[in-house]
Amino acid sequence: MRAFLRFFRSALLLSGFALSMRLAPAAVTVVIDPGHGGADLGATDSYVYEKHINLDVARRLERSLTEAGFKAILTRSRDEFISLSERSVIANRQRKAIFVSIHFNSSYKTSAFGIETYYRSAGSERLAKFVQTELVRNCRLPDRGVKTANYAVLRRTKHTCILVEGGFVSNKTDRTAMCDPLYRQIVADSIARALVQYERS
Numbered sequence: 001m002r003a004f005l006r007f008f009r010s011a012l013l014l015s016g017f018a019l020s021m022r023l024a025p026a027a028v029t030v031v032i033d034p035g036h037g038g039a040d041l042g043a044t045d046s047y048v049y050e051k052h053i054n055l056d057v058a059r060r061l062e063r064s065l066t067e068a069g070f071k072a073i074l075t076r077s078r079d080e081f082i083s084l085s086e087r088s089v090i091a092n093r094q095r096k097a098i099f100v101s102i103h104f105n106s107s108y109k110t111s112a113f114g115i116e117t118y119y120r121s122a123g124s125e126r127l128a129k130f131v132q133t134e135l136v137r138n139c140r141l142p143d144r145g146v147k148t149a150n151y152a153v154l155r156r157t158k159h160t161c162i163l164v165e166g167g168f169v170s171n172k173t174d175r176t177a178m179c180d181p182l183y184r185q186i187v188a189d190s191i192a193r194a195l196v197q198y199e200r201s
């Protein structure tokens, strides 16, 4: 697994991923929302807390997006509780932005694994598809597809918005992957790459 991830890291990063992806000067704002935080742990299993994984991926995404020429804003940058409505308020303060909520999944069925991306409004479907395609291609976890959901954070945010579930905390294979910083980097870079493609298309 490690050797495999290392290969992908070099393929994504060392080939000048960030530089080749650079956007035109007009910066696009991306509000990155690391799910849960503080007393809200999110999914947990075997001492792995979703809230920590979400924040780490969000920070990596912030760096990748900034390098690619985006303006990135985080709804939380440390381990603190923020309500769902506050997250949308932060996003809606921006006149124009893209909202990306970062989560990892959980199921009572520990065999459930893979990646899925959610959207709510029709205008967000295209972005969800770009993100899901890049994640599945680079992370090599099963494709659970692009789905619609009436999540509060998607309902209350006025911008193009998606919610990424980057693997299952409840599944041993996925959990092992997300505990590796290289995997978290690949998740972040895949989302960044998809955002560039979305902006260019």
Ligand SMILES: [Zn+2]
Pocket: 035, 036, 042, 043, 050, 103, 104, 105
């Ligand atoms: Zn979550």
